[in-house]
Amino acid sequence: MALASVSHGNTFSSSSSSILTSNFHHSLNPNFTKNLQSSRECVNTSSSIFRCGNKHRFLQSDGNRVARDRKTLTVTAASLGGLLGGIFKGGADTGESTRQQYAATVALINSLESELSSVPDSVLRERTEQLKQRARQSPQSLDSLLPEAFAVVREASKRVLGLRPFDVQLIGGMVLHKGEIAEMRTGEGKTLVAILPAYLNALTGKGVHIVTVNDYLARRDCEWVGQVARFLGLSVGLIQQNMTSEERRQNYLCDITYVTNSELGFDYLRDNLAMEILIILFGPQSVDELVIRGFNYCVIDEVDSILIDEARTPLIISGPAEKPSEQYYKAAKIATAFERDIHYTVDEKQKNVLLTEQGYADAEEILEVNDLYDPREQWASFIINAIKAKELFLRDVNYIIRGKEVLIVDEFSGRVMQGRRWSDGLHQAVEAKERLPIQNETVTLASISYQNFFLQFPKLCGMTGTAATESSEFESIYKLKVTIVPTNKPMIRKDESDVVFRATNGKWQAVVVEISRMNKTGRPVLVGTTSVEQSDLLSTQLREAGIPHEVLNAKPENVEREAEIVAQSGRLGAVTIATNMAGRGTDIILGGNAEFMARLKLRELLMPSVVKPAEGVFVSVKKAPPKKTWKVSESLFPCALSEETTKVVEEAVQSAASSWGRRSLPELEAEERLSYACEKGPTQDEVIAKLRHSFIEVAKEYKAYTEEEKKKVVAAGGLHVVGTERHESRRIDNQLRGRSGRQGDPGSTRFFLSLEDNIFRIFGGDRIQGMMRAFRVEDLPIESKMLTKALDEAQRKVENYFFDIRKQLFEYDEVLNSQRDRVYTERRRALESEDLQSLLIEYSELTMDDILEANIGSDAPKENWDFEKLIAKLQQYCYLLNDLTPDLLVSKSSTYENLRNYLRLRGREAYLQKRDIVDREAPGLMKEAERFLILSNIDRLWKEHLQALKFVQQAVGLRGYAQRDPLIEYKLEGYNLFIEMMAQIRRNVIYSIYQFKPVMVKDPAKTRNNGTNGSVPPPSSVSSEAKV
Secondary structure (H helix, E strand, O other), rough: OOOOOOOOOOOOHHHHOOOOOOOOOHHOOHHHHHHHHHHHHHOOOEEEEEEOOOOEEEEEOOOOOOOOOOOOOOEEEEOOOOOOOHHHOOOOOHHHHHHHHOHHHHHHHHHOOHHHHHHHHHHHHHHHHHHHHHHHOOOHHHHHHHHHHHHHHHHHHHHHHHOOOHHHHHHHHHHHOOOOEEEOOOOOOOOHHHHHHHHHHOOOOEEEEEEEEOOOHHHHHHHHOOOHHHHOOOOOOEEOOOHHHEEEEHHHHHEEEEEEEEHHHHHHHHHHOOHHHHHHHHHHOOOHHHOOOOOEEEEEHHHHHHHHHHHOOOOOEEEEOOOOOOHHHHHHHHHHOOOOOEEEEEEEOOOOOEOOOHHHHHHHHHOOOOOOOOOOOHHHHHHHHHHHHHHOOOOOOOOEEEEOOOEEOOOOOOOOOOOOOOOHHHHHHHHHHOOOOOOOEEEEEEEOOOHHHHHOOEEEEEEEEOOOHHHHHHHHHHOOOOOOOOOOOOOEEOOOOOEEEOHHHHHHHHHHHHHHHHHHHOOOEEEEEHHHHHHHHHHHHHOOOOOOOOOEOHHHHOOOHHHHHHHOOOOOOEEEEEOOOHHOOOOOOOOOOOHHHHHHHHHHHHHHHHOOOOOOOOOOOOOOOOOOOOOOOHHHHHOOOOHHHHHHHHHHHHHHHHHHOOOEOOOEEEEEHHHHHHHOOOOHHHHHHHHHHHHHHHHHHHHHHHHHHHHHHHHHHHHHEEOOOOOOOOOOOOOHHOOOOOOOOEEEEEEEEEEEOHHHHHHOOHHHHHHHHHOOOOOOOOOOOHHHHHHHHHHHHHHHHHHHHHHHHHHHHHHHHHHHHHHHHHHHHHHOOOOOHHHHHHHHHHHHHHHHHHHOOOOOOHHHOHHHHHHHHHHHHHHHHHHHHHHHHHOOOOOOOHHHHHHHHHHHHHHHHHHHHHHHHHHOHHHHHHHHHHHHHHHHHHHHHHHHHHHHHHHHHHHHHHHOOOHHHHHHHHHHHHHHHHHHHHHHHHHHHHOOOOOOOOOOHHHHHHOOOOOOHHHHHHHOOOOO
16 A cells, blocks of 8 residues: 555556457357357347357246256356366366375374374473474474474374374475475365474474464464464463553463464564654663564465465554644545546556546636645645545445444455555545544554565465465565475366356346356355445345345444354355455355354353443444344254253353353453353363353254255255456465365356456456457357457456566565664664663764764865864764864864874763763663663654655656656665664764753652653753754
């Protein structure tokens, strides 16, 4: 988002969107043209298309009736020659080469199994200490320890979790240990795989970070597979959103720490940021307040989501700036009145808008200003943002409204991104468009891209179900190789060829027909849509067709039912419409998820007894908040519970209510306790143990029914996935496909596309529309190798375009990264040093050099040296240099070098003299003052430097028109700004040290309570900028 205004240049070659030549008609498949001619004669209404042998028949449909002669008519097929088929299946690589590569090591691990299975728990734990000693004696020997360590973890997993890692999971662990990305299919047990290399690399004592995409997964994985590491004697930590600094520090010090990518990144930035107000209130930060230990080894779960999807937006810590302006509301009214292509043009590819001449003139007339770019008003940025909010940021697509807040919807996961805001006034423009209260603007305090953050780890690896299509990006930016790990059972899912229509109407009609046809066979259907708006539209059509279904999208009422919806998505005849949120982190189990259902049943009975009634929660201005209920549809549960199990559950609920207090817990805390009760983590809590026992009993009863239902679903053909639009990346499409066919289950997928879909409309160019006009086809599916190639090219364009954005963000952040490293190193030096005397002496000498260079200069002839001017500036800096006279300097300056050495000596002496004066008045005070002055100046000037670089970045984009490389320009200007900032830091610090005069207070205790510690100078004494 921060790079939205930077010119991306012409990313694509002009040939990629060339217009069709006059030879176009001759390139068509003659049989296909013949089929089209015959089809136009027989079809007048909306049609279904079926395959019979190698021929296509177009059968007239009457309303919602579907042809039922399944002896001759089978699956819908309007082949595009297998659009992207080979790519979507990950090519021909099934991981067999990987299996052969690691076969010898797997055999060695397996050979240790019989020996380890016979040893008692205590002996197995002792192996950890032995391995630790060997690892610390020679850290390079981890590879030689791998077979024994993996065998120990496998045995511990069998004992603690009742799960024995398969050979393919051992291979996945070895790939991760090697510092590569393991591509493992959905349902192959990636969570358990991570603990293998984590245990091995934690033996060195330097710590391991396991990074997940959200707090729930971090907690679940820590509580569940974390038991294995705890059983073996390692400490396992967990970082959650609302933890204190002390809790974070303790958890980061553990051998293995589970954390989300954003929490880890922000903790790193916070460690390197001490805002002035915090220093003023609580005194200077000390090294003990840093929470993160040094980086060693990092395993990233869903690595493509974090290193690619999230990589377009840098991590930014921001602070409040000025109050929001009424200009946002005025600009929103102007944007509403303006018309597209008359007052402004929209570039959907670059996500940018430009005012036309008429737009400028009308805006200036309405606002009664002479120049929209007048820096005092800056109306241009307000109006541009207002038009962007109107045209490019759509409600229920890019964001939803909850209460009086605009919440961003993640385009990759379909989930609400709580606490995130668009930058540069865009979020405020959307709030103004929706007539909501506008929140404060912000200013960047610290920033880093995910690329540069994770590249700080000496050893980085990751795992995901979809990485092969992005292997070149992982290789070029992160130096990470992608290795495909074989599946435990053969993958038998059938990926059908795509169905392409000219218009969206035909596509949606065909989707409804496809769902109806599958639903009648009893197969569960998962329909993937790309936005909230689309999912609601399809839901309306299915209701009209009389097909019962569930909707899962970012709307609050649907998010709350996510567990319920996912639990039954694999049941007989289930139809689920989902945005991208169904593509990641949720296993759809055929026949239904008995454990999900058991948890929901327990939740339904427990929550009303223990949750405190909500008070004052805003829901709507028009209607009163409804009474909170946790009851779910009875149709979700496969059977009624037996009397015996019902009694067990009721007893557990009563025990919880009496122990925790009846209706006394906040809802979030109650949910967390329930989650823990339904997981497999060890517990000493009697109430949790009772709840867990009841959960297991309920799950056991449900499982008897779901297993029977699974057999019926498998016999019908398994889960059928319907895609309704290509995403900007084949990877996201693969995630949707991956919901079907897990762990050897049967299944199928098919995508329905329209040439009016955003991806083809924005990136397809005139070529695709030209082909459709040549075909003269309105509402029938189309087959053509040329069309296949054009659609393939359009999706590749999108991938390349967004790769270029991520690469550009990385290249620009690389410039900032070297500067950030230098500043953070200087800052940490100030925090960690017991005595800053050497650093301050260096500052004093360099400042003397700066003053001498600014007032005399090394190139000036000796007869032109102005000693009066030089002495005035020196004494302005430091009153301890009052004895300096022109005659004294003349006697010390036979050469420029001699003069510089003399002034350096006087600068050092003045600093040491000042230090003695202060220490005589208050021993130890000078050390605290020095640390405070260095930290506060670094933080304040770094913040200003970030703002300056942001403006430079925006400005250099326009220099491309002058045939100058914007990146080179950015590097040059950024370097000059950085050199000036570092000089300003040392000048300000040494000036403040020279001028520092402690004031003794009568009541030190009172002052300390007020936050000054009796030793910190008032902010005004250090805020003056020193000029040389």
